Amino acid sequence: PAAALRKPEVMAPAGGWPQLRAAVANGADAVYFGLSTHSARARATNFDEGAELDDVVAYLRHHEVKGYVALNTLAFDDEFDAVEALIRRCDAAGVDAIIVQDLGVMALAKAVAPGLPVHASTQQSIASADGAEFARARGATRVVVGRELSTAEIAAVVAHTAAEVECFVHGALCVSWSGQCLSSEAWGGRSANRGQCAQACRLPYEVLVDGAGDQADGAATLNYALSPQDLCGLEDVEALTKAGVHCLKIEGRLKDERYVAATTRAYREAVDAAWAKLRGDDADATPTVSRSDLAQVFSRGQSGDVDGLSAGFLRGPRHQSLVVGNAPRHRGVYVGEVLSVAPATKKQGLTLRVRSELEDLKRGDGVVIDGGADHARDEVGGALYDVKQVAGGFDVTFAKAVAARPWVRAGARVWRTADAAVDAKLRGLASSKPLRRTEVDVRVSVDGGELVVEIDDGVRVGAAKTPVVPAQDRPLDEASVAKALGQLGDTPWAPASVDINLGGGAWWCRAADVKDARRRAVESLRALRAPARASARAPPGAARALLERGDGSLLDDGFDESLLEFKVGVAVLVRDLDQCAAAVDYALTTPPSDDFAVDEVVLDFLELKGLREAVAAIRERAPGLNVVVAAPRISLPGEDGALEKLLALGPDALLARSPGQLRYFAGRDVELRGDFSLNAANALTANDLFDDAAALTRLTPAHDLGGAAVARLARRLTPSRRAKLEAVAHQHLPIFHASHCLYARHLSKGDSFENCGHVCERHTIHLRDEAGADHVVLADMGCRNTVFNAQAQSAADALGSWLDAGISRYRVEFVDESPAAVAAVLGAYRDL
Structure with missing residues (x-):
């Protein structure tokens, strides 16, 4: 269906008061900002949730600008009392919405303040209409789609969801999908999903092709191979408007007020011009802020031909130009x-x-x-x-x-x-005065001994009266009344017309009385235009009520633990046919009674090629082994065919990796497992996923949880759900998951699967970091790249606490290991 034509909202970032004022002054319809905690931009100045939040909301209300609070980090179970307090504070202050990543926080917001709108953050990795509907079913009124979607793909999401759709239109591009970057976790001991991004994508790497680098004068040639240019969608505003997007979002809560002023003014004027053009009206074609101004205030320029501002993925993949690799910072x-x-x-x-x-x-x-x-x-x-x-x-x-x-x-x-x-x-x-956005008609009349001031926005009329008396000396005239009315002062409205009708009589009142009537008429209209929200707030302690299953007395869900034979089961995740054969060999030589018996193989092949052979080989050689097929991390509009091919393989289960996949596969004749990429970092999220129509039979916790935190999560779940947890005991952490293809960029001249020559099928790429570690890059069936950490991560030290917590399912993952290495690693864990 064709998208409804609507004028998109311009949303600007505000890392502090100077940026907030700059956004309002330059025509933002909305701003988004963080509070002191639980914000994905912890390094921004942000605002405190006390009186300052009230001041921010009051300032925005005065200028009729919406305010959205970013509560967009993953929350741990011991933080939910504090998160509940933040949600209540946002609701009481009157913010227009909260932006949320964590499904548990969404559930809490729904329980605590059901009238407070929730927007699903881009960190939920929403890439399809199924993903949008998944979030909407949890109360999201708006979803922020991934930066990696093209305008056509965004239009497809808009057309098939009832949620509002927001997309980024300017600012820094993370090379990894938001919510799927684990580089900070792997290398910095901190989490981007917790607001502490270490920006490892802006570091230099040597690109190794088939094990060899590009050596110049005996020294490695470094390349900022993971550092994209910034997004600049000015030329795409009209197309995005036609696509039906509800909101255009500017990234940059760490930027200063000059950046906010420049980008907000540029997109304000671009949206107004596009809207005028689509309506057949004339538009001022001379922008206040030029592309050169935008580049000057912040851009990662690469060369004379590449100014550091790009369309990103809005026009589809552009692997040859998105990342040039010369410089990672402002130029x-x-x-x-x-x-x-x-x-x-x-x-x-x-x-x-x-x-x-x-x-x-x-x-x-x-x-x-x-x-x-x-x-x-x-x-x-x-x-x-x-x-x-x-x-x-x-x-x-x-x-x-x-x-x-x-x-x-x-x-x-x-x-x-x-x-x-x-x-x-x-x-x-x-520092300029706020742009006027709404024209109103002002009328002044005299009726029954009172001067009446009316301000009409076309829908509502704000009115106020002040007494007048017969004039003794100088009666009111149109000029004196017009002077007292002024231009509506510090309001978001501008008079389109002023009609003063004094009825032909000689009346008098003070100029101050006219000004006061104007002020009260303004407040009357402001009250009529204010967004109404009646929030039936739950009593305090909602988070505690949702979580207190973990106090030990409410863990009984009717599941008799005595009927559960506590036996460890192991799944082995493999990525090629040789690894698959090695895993089956190990399973066949290990009796089922073994303490580390392999009972299933997960096929996470990066291409469809070989999957059918692998399934057939397992069925033939080891009929008792479960066969699980892993879906890709992301599924874009138009990629359902690949999911259907996975389903057609007839696996015992599918490993779903995105919210959209859960909704897509729900109700199908296949058992579903949920992977780490669903970001279950707390019991509320885990329970939400278990309650979903997808009926998950397994769930792997988020990798943001350390060993002790995984054990605590298990203890907060009921026994039947605890038995469904599958913890990863061994893996090479997938540190980046990107739509930018390093294979196409460095080994071809192409920009897509259609013209890249499929070089990923014939070559290997590693990224060598400054410490000399080589991180393998694998391309999946959607041409998305995953960079895996060179150093394997083992949970050997945590296994004891996990077993004590009742976790009985474990997974061992391989990336590019040899068959001999597969056997050796599995044997080592058996010996623990």
């Missing part, structure tokens, strides 16, 4: 290429002759010399001390403190990282 506007270098002397600083097409390079501009990825941490730059225009470019001189480097030579790229003129322009926008 600004490209100046040009170094032609010659004059080292610093006692009289003047380092001087460069730069070939450039810029016209406005000037003294005081900030400049950096880019020596490529190998020298990104040893940059030369600073404010320009002197600039002289020469034929084809400039001679630029730095202060004497700026020293040259060996690589500062002809051919190096030069970028303007700061421009005082642009900075002044954007600071002016950030």
